Amino acid sequence: MVDMTEQRCTEPLLNQKHIATCHFFDNSPFAVFRSTLDGAEIINANGKFFELFGLTREEVLGKPFLGHYAAPTQRDSILRTVNENGHIVDAEVQFIHKNGEVRDCLASVSVFKEEGILEGMLLDITERKRTEAALLGTMALYRDFVEGTSDLVTQVDARGRFLFVNRNAERYFGWSPAECVGKFAFDFVHPDDRQKTLAAFQEWVGSCTESVTFENRQISRTGEVYDMLWTINLSYDDEELKQVNSIARDVTLQRRLLNEQIKNQKLESLGVLAGGIAHDFNNIMTGIVGSISLARVSLDSHERVSELLARAEGACQRATTLSNQLLTFAKGNRPVKKLVAAKALITSSISHALKGSKTRTMINSADGLWDLEADEGLMVQVLCNIMINASQAMQGEGVVSIALENTVLDKSNEYSLQPGPYVRFSFSDTGCGIPKDSLRRVFDPYYTTKATGSGLGLASAYSIVCKHDGHISVDSEEGVGTTFIVLLPASSCQVHAEPSLVQRQAPAKQIDGPILVVDDEEIIRNLAKEALQKLGYEVQTCSSGEQAIALYHAAMAAETPFAVVVMDLTIPGGMGGGEAARRILELDPSAVLVVSSGYSNDPILAEYARFGFSAVLPKPYSPTDLEEVLAELTQKSSLDEV
Incomplete structure (x- = not known):
């Protein structure tokens, strides 16, 4: 007799384990299978396996496993990756569903060479792969947007140091994006705006503000200054600043145009005042000047009286000059244009502005200089004002360098002028220069740093040039000198103008009639x-x-x-x-x-x-x-x- 006691005791346990194994096999979220080592026959598989391939049990069992691979060579490639313990872990494999769809799977396989079988599990990761691909595509689009935009995009950590900048860092900071990482962001703010910007930033952080729009000036390593409009998003972690994401737009040109608009509005306001008083004032002055002139003619023999009348006449002429300067601002007071040679304007202006002065001029005029259609009297007034300022900056001595050249502006020119041919006048002195605070106000009416100045000279020059559809600008550095640039439209009728301004003469004969x-x-x-x-x-x-x-x-x-x-x-x-x-x-x-x-x-x-x-x-x-x-x-x- 054989003692079966122990066997009878262990059988229930084995049955329970077998039941548990079968339960796991059938209900596993993984596609579980067993096949011969060469894949010629699938010995067993669970329901998830049949679902993965869209096949029934009859269509799977006893059939070759190899036919289900999207690429049959994958099998040999997988088998070559078997580790020393006879296992393959998380190998990516593609299979073909019955409907022809390719399914991406992670395969974990155990190889039992002695028994000649393979046992494995497959995890369908098709949707995950699609999601990853979509995410990667989105990230690629985002990256293309961030790098392709003309705006400056930055990420800054809680310490204020750059984590990321897009390629526009090269333009606005003067450093490559890689060089910017780790640098302190506020070092790139213009020194005059740095303290104000830092204080505002600290206030935003303290109040847990999430989104802010503000404007400041940035300065690059090479010294260029840009007006930037920032939109920033502050990211917090339990009320503690984690990261700052920013987009900055270059508004330098817009600010320049806005400043020009404000300047024009000031001039227009002055023009309203000028227009309101000019008619009556000039009528009165005509009577005074004319009467004095006639009185002088009648009193030539009385030297003292004639001298006094000459002084009065001179004072009237100065008042007339002031009135004419005011009139240049008046809306609708349009220049009386005619064909003028550009160099003739310079010659006449020098004789008026520097008469009796030790200041000399050096003129560099390009060949074939185009003519202008301009009000010669007003343009001489403009050029005289510029040269008088240059002479005074050099205390009545030194050399004013004058350059004249033709230039053609395109549609996207920095001056916002109409495209076409222009004549460019440049006046450079080696005087004391203009302080930065004064430089932005040199064309403002009544602004002057001179004890005897009216503050209308350069303001009227600005107004006259604008009414000629031109542009005037100034660049200066203290202790080095100042350069004024005037751009005037060239005449469309390029018939050479007279070489010098026409001087009126007394009539050769009288007009016949009343x-x-x-x-x-x-x-x-x-x-x-x-x-x-x-x-x-x-x-x-x-x-x-x-x-x-x-x-x-x-x-x-x-x-x-x-x-x-x-x-x-x-x-x-x-x-x-x-x-x-x-x-x-x-x-x-x-x-x-x-x-x-x-x-x-x-x-x-x-x-x-x-x-x-x-x-x-x-x-x-x-x-x-x-x-x-x-x-x-x-x-x-x-x-x-x-």
Whole structure:
């Protein structure tokens, strides 16, 4: 007899283990299988295995395992990775589902060579792989966006040191992205903004602010300064700052344009004031200047009285200059343009600005310099102001270097000017330079650092250049010197202008016929009448456009037409020069009309010929100015007769 006691005791335990093993095999979340060593036959597999391949038990058991590989060579590759214990752990393998879909799996296999079998588990990681691929794609897109944007993207740790910067670090910091990592972010803030920015940052951190937008100036290693608009996100961990993510946009150009706009608004405000007082002021000054000039002529034998009148006349001329400077700001006060040689402007400006000064000039003018369409009087005023400032900066000595050259601006030019041909004027001195605080205000009205300055010289220069559709800028360094740059549009009609500015001369002969003066100010009518009578002319005067039309019509009927009509453009309460001129030209298309005004926002002054006028006589004017206008008309008449 055989003692079966122990066997009977262990059988229940073995049955329990077998049941547990079968339970695990059938219900495992892994695809479990057993096959022959060569994969020729699948001996057993669980439900998850059948699900993985989309097959039934009958389609799997007894069939070769090799046919399920996406790439049959994978089997040999996997078997070569068997470790010394006969196991393969987490090998990535691809299988083919019944519907043709490729499934990615992690395979863990045990090799039993003596028994000639393989046992293994497969974990389907297809969805995980897809998610990883999508994530990698998203990260690649994010990386492309971060590196492709024109903005500066940074990450900073809680200590304020860079963790990451995109490739724009090269431009804004002067260091490569790798070189920036670990550097203190606030070292790149402009010194003048550093303390303010750091204090604001500490305040944001203290209040646990999450998102902030602010603006400051950054300075690169090479010294370039950029205005940057920052949007930052502060990341916290239990109220403790963890990381700062930032995007900064370069707004340097926008700030420059905004400053130009603010400057223009200041000038426009001044222009409103100027326009409001200029007409009356210039009418008064015309009467004063004219009266003094006539008095001097009458008192040549009285030396002391003549000297006093000369002083008074000089003071009036200075007041006139101030008035004209104010008028340059007036909206609508457009320049009277004509073809001008650029070098002639320089020559004339030097003779006016540096007369009696020890300051010398060195001119470097490019060949084939283009001509300009400009108001030569206003442009001489601009260039004189610049050269006077240069001379004063060098205490009346030294050399002003002047360069003239042609240049063509494209659509994206830094000055925001219309694209096309320009003439570039450059004026450089070796004077004391302009302090940084003053440099940004040099073109502001009434701003001056000189005890005797009015603060209108450079402001009027700025306004005049803008009205010529040009640009003026300044660069300076204390103790080194200052450079002014003026850009003016070149003329579209490149017929060479006169080599020098035209100087008016006394008429070779008088105008044949009477002259009519139209002005609402009695003192101006009387002044013009007396001055013209001294020149030998017959003169009539009136105070309105309606009277001028009636007188002109009567003169034509009497066959004694007026040779010239000097007409005030603005007559309060009556018909002004513009409408009266149109009516007179309807009566007589050959009428010779001179427009006179102290101020108007009407385009007639700038384009007088288009409205039928033959010349312009700006107020205030003297008898000499009146005589010179008649000389100009006489010269035109002589040319017409040739």
